[in-house]
Amino acid sequence: MVIKFSDKMNLLTGSEIRELLKLTEKPDIISFAGGLPAPELFPIEELKRIAVCVMEESGKQALQYSTTEGFLPLRKHIAERMLAKNKIKTDPSHILMTSGSQMGLDFSARVFLNKDDIVLLESPSYLGAINAFKASEAKFIEVPTDKEGMIISELEKNLGKEERVKMIYVIPDFQNPSGRTWSLERRQKFMEIVNKYEIPVIEDNPYGELRFEKEILPALKALDTKGLVVYLGTFSKVLVPGYRLGWVCASAEKLEKYNFIEQASSLQASTISQMEVSKYMDLYNLDDHIAKIKEVYRKRRDIMLKTMDEEFPEGVEYTRPEGGLFTWVILPEYINARNMALECIEKKVAYVPGGSFFPNGGHENTFRMNYSCMPEEKIIEGIQRIAEVIKKNMK
Amino acid sequence: MVIKFSDKMNLLTGSEIRELLKLTEKPDIISFAGGLPAPELFPIEELKRIAVCVMEESGKQALQYSTTEGFLPLRKHIAERMLAKNKIKTDPSHILMTSGSQMGLDFSARVFLNKDDIVLLESPSYLGAINAFKASEAKFIEVPTDKEGMIISELEKNLGKEERVKMIYVIPDFQNPSGRTWSLERRQKFMEIVNKYEIPVIEDNPYGELRFEKEILPALKALDTKGLVVYLGTFSKVLVPGYRLGWVCASAEKLEKYNFIEQASSLQASTISQMEVSKYMDLYNLDDHIAKIKEVYRKRRDIMLKTMDEEFPEGVEYTRPEGGLFTWVILPEYINARNMALECIEKKVAYVPGGSFFPNGGHENTFRMNYSCMPEEKIIEGIQRIAEVIKKNMK
Numbered sequence: 021m022v023i024k025f026s027d028k029m030n031l032l033t034g035s036e037i038r039e040l041l042k043l044t045e046k047p048d049i050i051s052f053a054g055g056l057p058a059p060e061l062f063p064i065e066e067l068k069r070i071a072v073c074v075m076e077e078s079g080k081q082a083l084q085y086s087t088t089e090g091f092l093p094l095r096k097h098i099a100e101r102m103l104a105k106n107k108i109k110t111d112p113s114h115i116l117m118t119s120g121s122q123m124g125l126d127f128s129a130r131v132f133l134n135k136d137d138i139v140l141l142e143s144p145s146y147l148g149a150i151n152a153f154k155a156s157e158a159k160f161i162e163v164p165t166d167k168e169g170m171i172i173s174e175l176e177k178n179l180g181k182e183e184r185v186k187m188i189y190v191i192p193d194f195q196n197p198s199g200r201t202w203s204l205e206r207r208q209k210f211m212e213i214v215n216k217y218e219i220p221v222i223e224d225n226p227y228g229e230l231r232f233e234k235e236i237l238p239a240l241k242a243l244d245t246k247g248l249v250v251y252l253g254t255f256s257k258v259l260v261p262g263y264r265l266g267w268v269c270a271s272a273e274k275l276e277k278y279n280f281i282e283q284a285s286s287l288q289a290s291t292i293s294q295m296e297v298s299k300y301m302d303l304y305n306l307d308d309h310i311a312k313i314k315e316v317y318r319k320r321r322d323i324m325l326k327t328m329d330e331e332f333p334e335g336v337e338y339t340r341p342e343g344g345l346f347t348w349v350i351l352p353e354y355i356n357a358r359n360m361a362l363e364c365i366e367k368k369v370a371y372v373p374g375g376s377f378f379p380n381g382g383h384e385n386t387f388r389m390n391y392s393c394m395p396e397e398k399i400i401e402g403i404q405r406i407a408e409v410i411k412k413n414m415k
Numbered sequence: 416m417v418i419k420f421s422d423k424m425n426l427l428t429g430s431e432i433r434e435l436l437k438l439t440e441k442p443d444i445i446s447f448a449g450g451l452p453a454p455e456l457f458p459i460e461e462l463k464r465i466a467v468c469v470m471e472e473s474g475k476q477a478l479q480y481s482t483t484e485g486f487l488p489l490r491k492h493i494a495e496r497m498l499a500k501n502k503i504k505t506d507p508s509h510i511l512m513t514s515g516s517q518m519g520l521d522f523s524a525r526v527f528l529n530k531d532d533i534v535l536l537e538s539p540s541y542l543g544a545i546n547a548f549k550a551s552e553a554k555f556i557e558v559p560t561d562k563e564g565m566i567i568s569e570l571e572k573n574l575g576k577e578e579r580v581k582m583i584y585v586i587p588d589f590q591n592p593s594g595r596t597w598s599l600e601r602r603q604k605f606m607e608i609v610n611k612y613e614i615p616v617i618e619d620n621p622y623g624e625l626r627f628e629k630e631i632l633p634a635l636k637a638l639d640t641k642g643l644v645v646y647l648g649t650f651s652k653v654l655v656p657g658y659r660l661g662w663v664c665a666s667a668e669k670l671e672k673y674n675f676i677e678q679a680s681s682l683q684a685s686t687i688s689q690m691e692v693s694k695y696m697d698l699y700n701l702d703d704h705i706a707k708i709k710e711v712y713r714k715r716r717d718i719m720l721k722t723m724d725e726e727f728p729e730g731v732e733y734t735r736p737e738g739g740l741f742t743w744v745i746l747p748e749y750i751n752a753r754n755m756a757l758e759c760i761e762k763k764v765a766y767v768p769g770g771s772f773f774p775n776g777g778h779e780n781t782f783r784m785n786y787s788c789m790p791e792e793k794i795i796e797g798i799q800r801i802a803e804v805i806k807k808n809m810k
Contacts, residue, residue: 023615023643024581025672026529026551032675056480064474071466079459083655085451119514119659119681126680130550134421135530148682155525155679156421186419220418248418260478262686264514277420280427284550285521286514287543290685291657 031154050402052389053370055196055345059393061313062260063304070299074292082292088282090117090267090289094298098253098267101306105229107242108251110269116278117289121226121254121266123282125149128222128250129156131277132187140178140219141189142170144348144377144386146196149189149224160379161185169202172209179217187220192240193228194344197377197388201342204237211243220274221249226257227344229310232318234342247271250278255297257345258310263293317345320391320399327400331407333414338389345392348374350385355413357387363412369405426549445797447784448765450591450740454788456708457655458699465694469687477687483677485512485662485684489693493648493662496701500624502637503646505664511673512684516621516649516661518677520544523617523645524551526672527582535573535614536584537565539743539772539781541591544584544619555774556580564597567604574612582615587635588623589739592772592783596737599632606638615669616644621652622739624705627713629737642666645673650692652740653705658688712740715786715794722795726802728809733784740787743769745780750808752782758807764800 074082089095095112102108118124125148133139135157141149143162150160161182164174169192178185190210192202202210214221223240241251247270254266268278282288300306321341328338328347337350349371351357358373374386391399469477484490490507497503513519520543528534530552536544538557545555556577559569564587573580585605587597597605609616618635636646642665649661663673677683695701716736723733723742732745744766746752753768769781786794 023613023669024527026525026527026532026581029526029672029675032672032679034675034678054480059475059479062475062478064470064478067478068467068470068474071470072463075459075463075466079463080454080457083457083459083462083657084454085449085651085656119685122679123681130421131424132419132421134423137421148679151679155676186421218418256480261480262478264681264683264685274418277424277427280424280429281550283429284427284517284543284546286518286659286681288659290514290659290688293685293688 028155028157031157032151049365049368049370050394050398050405051370052391052394052402053372054393055390056393057257057261057313058316061316063309066304067260067296067300070296070303074295074299078295082295084291086288086291088116088279088288090115091291091294091298094294097298097301102253102269105236106225106239108239108269114269114272114275116268116275116282117294118266118268118282119286119289120256120264121224121252122148122152123286124252124266124268125152125222125224126155127268127278127281128187129153129158130281131274132220133158136184137186138182138184139187139189140175140185142191142195144197144374144383145189145379146191146224147376150379153189162378162380165198165200167200169200169206170210172206172213175210176213179213179219185219187222188214189222189224190240191224193225194230194341194346196227197346197372197374198348199339199341199344199346201237207237207240207243211240214248215246218246218248222252223249224252226254229258230314230317230345231343232314232321241269247274250274258306258313259297259300263290263297265289265293265297317392320394320396321347323396324389324391324399324403327403331404333407333411335414336410345390347389347391349387349389351410352414353385354415355410356384358384360409360413361387363409364406367405367409369402371406423550423552426552427546444760444763444765445789445793445800446765447786447789447797448767449788450785451788452652452656453708453711456711458704461699462655462691462695465691465698469690469694473690477690479686481683481686483511483674483683485510486686486689486693489689492693492696497648497664500631501620501634503634503664509664509667509670511663511670511677512689513661513663513677514681514684515651515659516619516647517543517547518681519647519661519663520547520617520619521550522663522673522676523582524548524553525676526669527615528553531579532581533577533579534582534584535570535580537586537590539592539769539778540584540774541586541619542771545774548584557773557775560593560595562595564595564601565605567601567608570605571608574608574614580614582617583609584617584619585635586619588620588632589625589736589741591622592741592767592769593743594734594736594739594741596632602632602635602638606635609643610641613641613643617647618644619647621649624653625709625712625740626738627709627716636664642669645669653701653708654692654695658685658692660684660688660692712787715789715791716742718791719784719786719794719798722798726799728802728806730809731805740785742784742786744782744784746805747809748780749810750805751779753779755804755808756782758804759801762800762804764797766801
């Protein structure tokens, strides 16, 4: 007898990014493949002091089980921050802590989707979200995007008539993988349509505060008058990822369902991580820390785009992100970026082939580039190497 | 239009235990309801030193993303410990770290179960596991148990003919909620049957090392010649729960599926928590710490059983656990422990009604008692109060 796994296990494979990251862990590889924050910017000294402080002041509480909802003072900090940064009016009772934002994606699928239900998402979209939704046996309709965001007429084509559309997943700020940001007008029009059809929206915003120029635009959740938007936030990109701390902000009815799934699947996020981040926000100014991150990432983005401008041949396009971690490269259609990735790894440089970001396949002439965790001289060197390989593949 | 949630959300409600715990958080209540370890035994001073040490030695790594598999030195510690304590021969490549053991339960359901597939489990069984399996729309067959464990003839009745039986879930050591431990002979017979029918077994062992007398018996996984047993371990009861660290040990083919689900649902367990626990095991002797815990819990168990012996009226039965956190009380059939719980809360004492531990209902004349986290004088006082209420309800 052969052990039978569940049907959904046939849909899941390891993330290509995580497999690639293993390949690219060797120190001599210049990797633009991951989505890692720059570890040299982690506030290690501060967090060490915080760890001591939490243990001394409230060790018993920090090391014990706690509620599924999460540590109240931290949820207060988050609510205040969401108002100040994203114009979202909320309060701690509408916030649920999770063990990283990926968990919010998994829960979203489990709360809203039956097998074969449809998720609408930007084309391309975040690979980790696609993977989370696949684990609930979802189907996908990719909605075309332009420089301003999801194209509204294309979105509306798929609403109303299609009963199995159960949610829309979007990353309006510095999207992963495209690096694009939705305009205010597009956000407003999107919410008009969403309000009309009353479809839940999962708004994933890991990078929103990493804006290098201009002002942060209101989140979709800030424009949400009917409680349709579920907002996912995380400390992974603005502080550190190692604590595994994210959150879900949603209407009471929806958040209760997320809470039930969290109880059933992991009980709660780490008590001590929550208390440490909360204490960090009591004692330090997260804005100052983010300002430092942005300064470094902005320079890295600038040098990456400048080198691409200088080195990439005509016929290669790429986005010019105003923040976040990624730019997105579109090669001529006849070049397969998955094959080219192997040539690049031979030249000791890596990116993520773009095809994986399209759940229904195709678009193999694209790739994602991360600029947050390589020093400037490596960025120049790496782009030069990729440019060489591209040129070799150009007709 | 009303937002549609997934079908499985209809099956999930908040855990009765977690709701009850909220009621019983008031300091004047004597609560035997939770399953919390005693926080006064947490090695706070040691863990504070460890936190500083990890930040100073490897802060960048500890605060960054890491692999889904988990921190290798910690998995080495775990493999050594599983051999020394549970007679399980394994190695780090067969161990996957999770954000608490509850996650291992959730993953088990997702790896093995389609909607309406059947889980065989002990009657009664752990409420949190039942809840995790419900989230995958499982059905349950409860297998009767006696003092030695699952009754083999009853188990075999449900194997072979029933194709939808996809896994067996058991807690052979100091079972939650019954406090019972399977005999060696029963373990051997169980594995004979499992080998014959080749059904995956989820062996949940959070309490195994908390044995107050006699020797730890070999785990089912130690008797597993066909790689059928998936073993779930955790640091929550032997060290602290606040880090949210558990693990899955399974054959390579099975563990790969668990890894895929973890990638899709949460990426990884906390890097810093893993490095801290690993460093704790480098620098301190976990056995010494567990010896302290056992000494305290053993005394608490003794005083609870002694007071029950003295105070509970005839016709009330309860188990005499050799370790772990719980004893299980069976009232005369005409007393409903769920109703009686309200009377008890009025008298400022709490337990968990037993009905919730039977997925198919019934057995409302039972309740679970935790003795790990109340001081001895409170145990005496609390049992006296419950005894009074029981006597009032006796015919």
